Amino acid sequence: SQQGEEDPQALSIQEGENATMNCSYKTSINNLQWYRQNSGRGLVHLILIRSNEREKHSGRLRVTLDTSKKSSSLLITASRAADTASYFCVPSGNTGKLIFGQGTTLQVKP
Amino acid sequence: KAGVTQTPRYLIKTRGQQVTLSCSPISGHRSVSWYQQTPGQGLQFLFEYFSETQRNKGNFPGRFSGRQFSNSRSEMNVSTLELGDSALYLCASSGGQGYYNEQFFGPGTRLTVL
Numbered sequence: 001s002q003q004g005e006e007d008p009q010a011l012s013i014q015e016g017e018n019a020t021m022n023c024s025y026k027t028s029i030n031n032l033q034w035y036r037q038n039s040g041r042g043l044v045h046l047i048l049i050r051s052n053e054r055e056k057h058s059g060r061l062r063v064t065l066d067t068s069k070k071s072s073s074l075l076i077t078a079s080r081a082a083d084t085a086s087y088f089c090v091p092s093g094n095t096g097k098l099i100f101g102q103g104t105t106l107q108v109k110p
Numbered sequence: 111k112a113g114v115t116q117t118p119r120y121l122i123k124t125r126g127q128q129v130t131l132s133c134s135p136i137s138g139h140r141s142v143s144w145y146q147q148t149p150g151q152g153l154q155f156l157f158e159y160f161s162e163t164q165r166n167k168g169n170f171p172g173r174f175s176g177r178q179f180s181n182s183r184s185e186m187n188v189s190t191l192e193l194g195d196s197a198l199y200l201c202a203s204s205g206g207q208g209y210y211n212e213q214f215f216g217p218g219t220r221l222t223v224l
Contacts, residue, residue, distance in 0.1 A: 033212055042200075042215055042216070042217050042218065043153075043200060043202075043215040044215070045212040045213060045214065045215075048211075048212050088153070097143075097155050097158065097166040097168065098143070098155060098213065099155060100145075100152060100153035100154075100155075101152070102152055103152075
């Protein structure tokens with residue numbers, strides 16, 4: 001199945017620092033998506049990177065994808081308390097079935 | 111555009127009862143997926159509907175069923191409720207015809223089974 005495994009499971013940083021989360025997966029993919037979930041805004045799509053892309057930016061987010069290593073990373077720069085949430089990487093292939101892992105729980109301390 | 115809406119937001123049922131949850135996708139979206147989220151199992155895929163047809167199915171028992179209407183609104187039904195069905199049920203809609211698109215999630219329905 002196409003499930004991402006996020007690492008670390010938990011991350012605690014100070015406001016203003018950068019946060020890096022990693023993701024590994026096992027099968028070939030068409031794209032990889034990152035989602036965020038917190039109690040205030042629910043589950044929100046952050047960014048989608050296609051298999052032929054290596055890096056993508058969106059605001060303070062930077063995502064990389066290395067299909068040869070079957071890995072991805074999400075970098076959040078200049079973190080804010082509002083970034084406190086669980087982050088999920090979701091590799092997707094040729095079905096509409098998204099398989100979520102356990103995610104990385106990020107805590108940003110003010 | 112209005113986001114994905116789910117009704118009801120909270121529901122309390124007793125074991126053995128059945129429940130129907132509703133999801134209205136973003137206008138123009140034809141794909142609707144359902145997920146179950148529990149503290150122990152995390153987010154698990156239930157099924158996906160596209161143009162009134164079930165396109166994908168997760169590994170849930172037959173007590174869990176769904177359908178999609180011609181206006182893309184979707185319902186899921188759980189029959190003979192068990193305590194373990196207590197969960198947050200999330201619905202997501204997607205705008206593309208293919209499989210490669212981001213999904214937009216609703217706020218969820220919190221189901222408690224007593």
